[in-house]
Amino acid sequence: MTSRATQPPTDEAAAQTGRVFIRTGFRWDEQGAYLFDIDGTLLRSRDRIHFDSFYSSVRSVMGHEVGFDGVTFSGNTDPGILRDAFRLAQLEDTHWQPHLPNVLEAMRREVAARRSEMKLVKMPGVDAMLVYLKGKGAALGVGTGNLESIGWLKIELAGLRHWFTFGGFSDSYDVRSDMIAHATREAHRHAGDGATVCVVGDTPFDISAARANGLPTIAVATGHFGFDELMSYEPEACATSLEALLQTVNTGRTA
Ligand SMILES: [Mg+2]
Numbered sequence: 001m002t003s004r005a006t007q008p009p010t011d012e013a014a015a016q017t018g019r020v021f022i023r024t025g026f027r028w029d030e031q032g033a034y035l036f037d038i039d040g041t042l043l044r045s046r047d048r049i050h051f052d053s054f055y056s057s058v059r060s061v062m063g064h065e066v067g068f069d070g071v072t073f074s075g076n077t078d079p080g081i082l083r084d085a086f087r088l089a090q091l092e093d094t095h096w097q098p099h100l101p102n103v104l105e106a107m108r109r110e111v112a113a114r115r116s117e118m119k120l121v122k123m124p125g126v127d128a129m130l131v132y133l134k135g136k137g138a139a140l141g142v143g144t145g146n147l148e149s150i151g152w153l154k155i156e157l158a159g160l161r162h163w164f165t166f167g168g169f170s171d172s173y174d175v176r177s178d179m180i181a182h183a184t185r186e187a188h189r190h191a192g193d194g195a196t197v198c199v200v201g202d203t204p205f206d207i208s209a210a211r212a213n214g215l216p217t218i219a220v221a222t223g224h225f226g227f228d229e230l231m232s233y234e235p236e237a238c239a240t241s242l243e244a245l246l247q248t249v250n251t252g253r254t255a
Contacts, residue, residue: 032195040223125243
């Protein structure tokens with residue numbers, strides 16, 4: 001490994017602060033634009049509305065059910081989740097691909113119809129981090145495997161919509177790195193062609209998608225992956241939460 005892990009907390013104050021790694025020379029807070037993942041990074045859902053919409057939309061559009069056991073949701077894209085479920089069920093691509101646009105549209109409609117039932121919880125330090133980075137002049141965008149209307153709905157319901165000026169979504173991209181490439185083009189449109197772009201995400205898939213595009217990643221262990229597991233993928237920065245990462249500014253700690 002080329003990166004260097006931080007020491008585990010040695011006292012109560014450190015335990016409260018969390019764990020942070022920043023690769024030497026990586027200026028995590030001086031990037032021109034940031035692509036924030038949504039689920040597990042900015043917020044989490046305490047409802048199953050988006051999750052259930054995969055199942056119910058397949059059933060309503062295709063007239064039969066498909067199982068999602070064994071399909072990776074975290075770090076995947078919405079069309080990628082459907083593709084993986086159909087392939088796991090050993091359905092021919094010619095069977096499901098013609099239906100995919102209608103299934104995705106049914107998902108958008110179902111989630112929008114149930115918006116009042118959605119229960120979203122912001123991750124620790126999200127507001128303060130967005131205030132801080134905006135104050136540094138960064139362009140803030142979303143880079144998510146969610147479909148666009150579902151992603152923006154979650155952002156809006158969490159009270160975060162005003163922070164973000166652009167986004168990359170999965171409507172046309174079932175491969176995460178392709179979505180990040182698209183989001184990066186959007187970032188350059190907003191921040192200038194020469195702007196540095198950084199991915200912020202909670203899974204190894206965020207890190208690999210960033211790396212495929214030559215981008216650094218700030219990994220946060222607020223989703224399903226722990227700090228040490230994320231560290232094994234060698235992100236440029238890693239923190240137990242955005243709150244912990246922001247603490248390094250307040251304490252003057254750089255790595
Ligand atoms: Mg995520």
